[in-house]
Amino acid sequence: MKQKKNITFKKLILLFAAVILPFLLLGMLIIHQNSASARSRSFSAIQEETDRTAAALTDTLEQLQHTAAQMAEQANLKELARLSFLMTPYEAAKNILQLQEQQTSIRNANPYIENFVIYYLDRLQAFNIKGGGMPSFFEFTREEYKELSSGHDRFDFLAVYDQKLTEVILPTSSEAFLIRVDLSSPAIAALLESSFSEYDYYYLLDVFDRSYELTNFSEEQLEQLSDKAGRISIDGTRYYSFLATLPYGDGKLEFFFPEDQLFRDSRAYQSLYLYFGLIVLAACCLFLLGSYSLIHKPIQTLVSGFQHINRQDYSIRIPSRRGSDFDYLYQEFNHMVGELEVLIEKNYRQQLLLSKAELKQLQAQINPHFLYNSFFLLRRMIHDELYEEAGEMADTLGLYFQYITRNSQDYMPLGKEYHHAMLYCELQRLRFGDRILIETDPLPSKYDQILVPKLIIQPILENAFNYGLRDKVDGGLLRMKVENNASGLTISIEDNGEDLSEDRLIQIQTRLKETADGNVLQEMSGMLNIQRRLCIYFREQEKEHPAAEQKESAGVEYLRAQRSELGGLCMRLYLPGGIL
Secondary structure, X not given: XXXXXXXXXXXXXXXXXXXXXXXXXXXXXXXXXXXXXXXXXXXXXXXXXXXXXXXXXXXXXXXXXXXXXXXXXXXXXXXXXOOHHHOOHHHHHHHHHHHHHHHHHHHHHOOOEEEEEEEEOOOOEEEEXXXXXXXXXXXXXXXXXXXXXXXXXXXXXXXXXXXXXXXXXXXXXXXXXXXXXXXXXXXXXXXXXXXXXXXXXXXXXXXXXXXXXXXXXXXXXXXHHOOOOOEEEEOOEEEEEEEEEOOOXXXXXXXXXXXXXXXXXXXXXXXXXXXHXXXXXXXXXXXXXXXXXXXXXXXXXXXXXXXXXXXXXXXXXXXXXXXXXXXXXXXXXXXXXXXXXXXXXXHHHHHHHHHHHHHHHHHHOOOOOOHHHHHHHHHHHHHOOOHHHHHHXXXXXXXXXXXXXXXXXXXXXXXXXXXXXHHHHHHXXXXXXXXXXXXXXXXXXXXXXXXXXXXXXXHHHHHHHHHHOOOOOOXXXXXXXXXXXXXXXXXXXXXXXOOOOHHHHXXXXXXXXXHHOOXXXXXXXXXHHHHHHHHHHHHHHHHHOOOOOOOOOOOOOOEEEEEOOOOOEEEEXXXXXOOO
């Protein structure tokens, strides 16, 4: 059964996430709402200040208009509007001097006035006072007068004259004069520049659809601006615009604020949002590390201990940790492993005795297998008066039976086992004569003294002669090869028999595999006998040499079947290097 890894730890993480996630989302939602609220408050405050600035500018314009309208009703201004021959030179000079004093007084009293001019149509003279405070007069034409007075709306006193923002005031009576008040652009600019002290911003005062513009934009920036509104980009920086209208001259007052300054407060909340997330993340990491150390790691220690037991390693012990809730489990685990180790040692000894008894029983099945044919062959040689061959056969047969009848020895050196196989091949050569050619490789001398189960090569040879080559009239070939490499020693026995079908080969391979996997219910004879004995032997070797670097014997096929390159059956006997 495949173990699900870290299932408890994963559930703990999911439980923690289910508890902490709502609080995290709620905190982030509150921070987001506060950030949006701060942004909304900032926008509202700027719009209110924009409206107040527009209202202050409107009040200034109306105050100037009211002052000029009051002056237009002064008697001395009306006297000068009469024809010059109707007053004496003294009266005219007196009225002009009084007019200039009034102009100077009004000009000096209001910083938003750049020039205060009174036009008299009949005289074609205009009296003005500029920034220097010195009164003067100049002459004008009737066309200039008409340009100022024609199309004038009494309800909208603003006009644009000579690229200046101007107020034009006509008297309520029928006197032929008017007052022109030129507004001071620097004074208006100072008002607009002082509206927002905490921001770096641009402003734009637009009257009569850009007939008059007052701004701190450069010409290149104005071209970028064109007719855009709302969120715009100037010199690669994003700006937000805030608009207020003026009741006169279709005026519009617009302020432009950089995005990064507008969102300072909201960005402070974003930083708070980030810090909050980092704090929660740090808390989560701390919780997970603590959970890993206090819960997951002890559980994994227990799981690792059970995995050692599953690998039949009963030497594992878990050190106790005082103060840990798992200390009792560790102690009970160690006690359980100790009890298992004792019980398994007792069971192992019993199985070892049973295995040895089984090994002797399996070996006993082989001893009489070759006896009958050998005596029939010897009798035939004597009958045919082949005394020399019969003597050679008798000597070889004596050595052969001397080897297999040593029942007291369960294991033999591989050199002797291999020599016994060579004796068997010699007996078969005498039996078959020229019908079969036998090719054998020498055994490397370093393997001569290695102990192996007795009679593990000769039955394979016997199978090749009895089933692969018995019907060969001539041209039979049996080859025994020895392959030595780092993984171990492999002895291959193959023939060129022609009777091996694919179904039969698959059947042999299946039965060998089942025997290696521990199926002992089938009959243990021939090659299955060898497979079973090798499994028993190497399992015992593993238990006696637990430190050896080797694979577990369970499921290992020490004897394998495949089709030979010669056409018949090839049996490969594998002796692992870890045991040898």
